[in-house]
Amino acid sequence: MKTHAFRRARPCAVNPAGIPAPAAGRVDWANVATELDADGHAVMRGLLGPDACESMQAMYPEDGRFRSRVVMARHGFGRGEYKYFSYPLPAALQELRQEMYPHLATIANRWNAQMKVPVSFPARLEDFLERCHQAGQRRPTPLLLQYGAGDYNCLHQDLYGEHVFPLQVAILLSEPGRDFAGGEFVMTENATAGVSRATVIGLRQGDAIVFPVNHRPVAGRRADVRRVAMRHGVSRIREGRRYTVGIIFHDAM
Amino acid sequence: MSAESSIEVNGEAIHDRLDAEGYAYLPGLLDASEMTELARLAVRSASWRPMPSEGMGKGDVTCLTNEVSSRLQTLRQALFHGLVPLANRWNVELGLADAYPGSFDEFDEAFNREGGTTAYMHRLGADDYLALQQCTGNSGSFPFQVVALASQPGVDFDGGEFVLTERRPRMQSRPAVIPLQAGDAAVICTSYRAAKGSRGFFRTEFKHAVSTVHKGTRLGLHLSFHDIPWPTIR
Numbered sequence: 418m419k420t421h422a423f424r425r426a427r428p429c430a431v432n433p434a435g436i437p438a439p440a441a442g443r444v445d446w447a448n449v450a451t452e453l454d455a456d457g458h459a460v461m462r463g464l465l466g467p468d469a470c471e472s473m474q475a476m477y478p479e480d481g482r483f484r485s486r487v488v489m490a491r492h493g494f495g496r497g498e499y500k501y502f503s504y505p506l507p508a509a510l511q512e513l514r515q516e517m518y519p520h521l522a523t524i525a526n527r528w529n530a531q532m533k534v535p536v537s538f539p540a541r542l543e544d545f546l547e548r549c550h551q552a553g554q555r556r557p558t559p560l561l562l563q564y565g566a567g568d569y570n571c572l573h574q575d576l577y578g579e580h581v582f583p584l585q586v587a588i589l590l591s592e593p594g595r596d597f598a599g600g601e602f603v604m605t606e607n608a609t610a611g612v613s614r615a616t617v618i619g620l621r622q623g624d625a626i627v628f629p630v631n632h633r634p635v636a637g638r639r640a641d642v643r644r645v646a647m648r649h650g651v652s653r654i655r656e657g658r659r660y661t662v663g664i665i666f667h668d669a670m
Numbered sequence: 671m672s673a674e675s676s677i678e679v680n681g682e683a684i685h686d687r688l689d690a691e692g693y694a695y696l697p698g699l700l701d702a703s704e705m706t707e708l709a710r711l712a713v714r715s716a717s718w719r720p721m722p723s724e725g726m727g728k729g730d731v732t733c734l735t736n737e738v739s740s741r742l743q744t745l746r747q748a749l750f751h752g753l754v755p756l757a758n759r760w761n762v763e764l765g766l767a768d769a770y771p772g773s774f775d776e777f778d779e780a781f782n783r784e785g786g787t788t789a790y791m792h793r794l795g796a797d798d799y800l801a802l803q804q805c806t807g808n809s810g811s812f813p814f815q816v817v818a819l820a821s822q823p824g825v826d827f828d829g830g831e832f833v834l835t836e837r838r839p840r841m842q843s844r845p846a847v848i849p850l851q852a853g854d855a856a857v858i859c860t861s862y863r864a865a866k867g868s869r870g871f872f873r874t875e876f877k878h879a880v881s882t883v884h885k886g887t888r889l890g891l892h893l894s895f896h897d898i899p900w901p902t903i904r
Contacts (some may be wrong), residue, residue, distance in 0.1 A: 456882075466867050489777050493841045493842065505821060535842065569844065569845070569846075571841070571842030571843060572835065572842055572843045572844070572845055572847070573842050599847070599849070601831065601847040603845040605802065605835065605843075605845070606817075608904075609773060612724050612801055612802075613801055613802035613877070613879075614799060614801055614802060614879065615802050615833040615835065615845070615879035615881060616799075616881050616882060617829070617831035617833060617847055617881040618698075619829070640873070647844075649842075650842075650844070650845045651845070652833075652845050652846050652847040653691075653846060
């Protein structure tokens with residue numbers, strides 16, 4: 418199934434060490450904020466080039482990079498598996514986590530103010546992680562997920578302790594139609610007043626989605642703001658292999 | 671109608687899919703003439719109205735009860751006969767006393783009343799969606815419904831994926847996306863199914879939704895066996 422005939426040409430900077438550099442600097446963060454406010458998610462098209470995607474998914478068998486492996490069926494999470502990276506994170510991933518954090522912290526602080534959540538986030542990732550580590554949340558949460566035919570991920574929230582950074586990022590490393598079929602990224606939100614929605618977000622290789630870990634603010638009818646619970650998951654992969662990298666900003670107990 | 675014979679042939683396969691996933695994908699169930707007829711019905715229907723509540727979604731809906739062709743009625747009847755043994759098996763597995771009548775006419779009499787509908791269409795334009803919901807009946811529900819797509823994704827509209835969620839007791843919900851193309855249909859669970867666990871059977875709960883349409887118009891058909899309250903579709 419894997420051919421490279423339809424690989425999209427994308428500029429991909431490669432640093433002297435041969436690690437493809439991430440492109441967080443090219444992101445239109447004002448647009449990300451607008452989309453997040455309106456839709457509850459934002460897509461950053463082509464955040465990673467094809468080479469960066471290939472080299473990141475090639476890390477999956479390299480056990481030395483990871484602190485643990487989770488087989489989802491054992492926990493009732495779905496079918497498929499994922500591995501949590503160990504510190505130090507791969508350079509490209511560390512760079513992405515660090516570069517994206519301050520932009521997302523600005524949005525997160527505004528959202529918390531709107532939802533009257535009395536938590537604000539420092540401007541630098543190091544300072545936020547220090548807060549997590551002080552509370553005993555010391556283990557890194559960025560992860561690489563691998564799904565094969567028949568696999569899926571149930572609708573869930575990635576919470577790992579008291580300290581929660583409310584936005585997270587997932588980057589699709591495989592190309593739909595070429596590397597896999599099925600495997601749609603699905604989000605549901607349970608609003609009050611009995612209105613629930615399900616949203617499918619069409620992603621291609623290298624696209625990243627920013628979405629809420631657990632809640633988002635939605636404007637109510639009378640200038641009030643409701644706190645809406647969000648969950649995300651992946652529908653069954655019909656064929657092929659689908660890799661994603663997940664960037665969660667809080668660390669785990 | 672070709673659909674009828676394929677239902678006969680694939681009855682067991684449909685049961686297997688419903689047992690495993692809570693839906694059975696029926697690609698190409700509607701042929702070109704049925705698609706044309708649906709488009710014609712959609713254009714001439716006088717009963718298009720905005721969805722009655724936010725809980726249903728955003729977009730237009732029209733009731734087709736008195737307009738559905740005899741072919742769609744035949745399809746509904748053929749599917750009923752194929753599905754009723756599974757409906758009754760699930761009831762037994764879940765320890766429910768009720769059994770659905772094996773005769774379509776008997777069923778129709780018991781589950782259809784004045785003021786309800788068994789067929790409607792959705793018309794979703796840009797930014798429209800169908801919220802997560804169950805279409806249960808006025809006087810009891812049949813555990814299956816049929817959804818079909820009368821527009822072509824990528825040509826007539828973008829987005830608008832059909833989503834099914836399955837809530838399992840003490841476990842996370844499972845999302846499914848049914849890859850409908852124009853003319854494709856799926857049998858979906860109305861609200862529950864019997865799932866096999868390590869200690870017998872348990873009940874899971876289903877809802878369905880259509881993700882936001884980004885552009886164009888998505889015309890979807892919903893066929894029900896029991897009647898759904900109209901216009902206050904839940």
